[in-house]
Amino acid sequence: MLKINSSHCQKVQMPFLTQSNIELDIKRDDLIHPVVSGNKWRKLKYLLLDAQEKCCKNLVSMGGNWSNHLHALAFAGKELGFKTTAFVRAHENQRLTPTLEDCRSWGMDLIFTSRVDYAQLRQSFQWNYFSEQFPNSYWISEGGFSELAIMGIEEIGRELDRHYDHIFLGTGSGATLVGVAKACPQSKVTGVAAFSGADYLPGQLEPYLKPQSNWHIDTEHHCGGFAKSNSELESLIDEFHQLNQIELDAVYNGKCLLAIKDAVEHGKVKQGDKVLMIHTGGLQGMR
Ligand SMILES: Cc1ncc(COP(=O)(O)O)c(C=O)c1O
Structure with missing residues (x-):
């Protein structure tokens, strides 16, 4: 850890x-x-432990251009030996923000996603559809919202x-x-x-x-x-x-x-x- x-x-x-x-x-x-400061660590802690226990290799999540969540996830993933992947609400031809530059430099795969696809991905069933393309992956919803994140915040x-x-x-x-x-x-x-x-x-x-x-x-x-x-x-x-x-x-x-x-x-x-x-x-x- x-x-x-x-x-x-x-x-x-x-x-x-x-x-x-x-x-x-x-x-x-x-x-x-x-790097992994504020509520970011609190929300990720038990999700990362869960991913480790389930022997998942790739942490997959979603966020915007300036996402603190993706930034923290990319760093924590690198430190803990996970691959990381993010659906990003941005156009691939646009210049990367410093946030996304950091994410990429820490090894995160960025998948640029249209607003429409991004909105659909917010529905969890959509991840079930995508998940086949990402074997051995652990899905973390936007901003990390989950029972495990709430458990970390309670601390x-x-x-x-x-x-x-x-x-x-x-x-x-x-x-x-x-x-x-x-x-x-x-x-x-x-x-x-x-x-x-x-x-x-x-x-x-x-x-x-x-x-x-x-x-x-x-x-x-x-x-x-x-x-x-x-x-x-x-x-x-x-x-x-x-x-x-x-x-x-x-x-x-x-x-x-x-x-x-x-x-x-x-x-x-x-x-x-x-x-x-x-x-x-x-x-x-x-x-
Ligand atoms: C710095 C910061 N504060 C507060 C929040 C809001 O947290 P939550 O999504 O748990 O409401 C976020 C987003 O995750 C954040 O990046």
């Missing part, structure tokens, strides 16, 4: 916190590994040594939210959707969390859509960096902080509440 560090919770400062007498800690999962919750009234984290597939909400049933857990139109997500996640109701998806801080940004988000990230020397990516973690600020300013987080934000990594995508 890779050498993974444990992560600590660090108290951070921002004027909007001081004004409301609210304590915010940030769990530094961005520091657990130089984040078990590492906390105090109670938090609120926990916030960036959300894509929702696996991280599900794992944290399961592991911290006494906290209110908010997943901040990084993309627009996430209203379908609660219905999709509910079966994994029933009967718990300590969770919620914030659909209002995507800043225009996935990987979209605006000046408010950028200045918040800059200010946070200046005051705390912690980098946040604009795709997930910056939006998460924006949602916390808004929740504080609108009284959804109350004076004296203890709040945790989980830094889910993703800094490679800023290149």
Whole structure:
């Protein structure tokens, strides 16, 4: 296995916190590994062990041009002696992003896939169809969403040594939210959707969390859509960096902080509440 560090919770400062007498800690999962950082390792850990136990040789998954998931998978696969293959939502003639350049340099086979094929591949039955072309392979769905990924995420919750009234984290597939909400049933857990139109997500996640109701998806801080940004988000990230020397990516973690600020300013987080934000990594995508 890779050498993974444990992560600590660090108290951070921002004027909007001081004004409301609210304590915010940030769990530094961005520091657990130089490449396979944040929620990436948490989600992959048990999937990789499962693939090893099943003696699969090839890890196959899917993702976009800037996918943190593919980036982590390519590196972890190389380190652990797996072949890796990815269906990528991109055109083969376009210039590779630094993310995909890394993936290829770590030995990942990139299969460029049209938007239509990519959308179909999201349906698991479609992989059953493709799987014959990839013998001895282990399929990992987009973003790693699976029971095993959720199990790995639950370990984040078990590492906390105090109670938090609120926990916030960036959300894509929702696996991280599900794992944290399961592991911290006494906290209110908010997943901040990084993309627009996430209203379908609660219905999709509910079966994994029933009967718990300590969770919620914030659909209002995507800043225009996935990987979209605006000046408010950028200045918040800059200010946070200046005051705390912690980098946040604009795709997930910056939006998460924006949602916390808004929740504080609108009284959804109350004076004296203890709040945790989980830094889910993703800094490679800023290149
Ligand atoms: C840095 C980062 N944070 C958060 C997420 C969202 O995680 P999830 O798909 O488990 O909701 C992702 C995507 O996997 C990510 O790359």
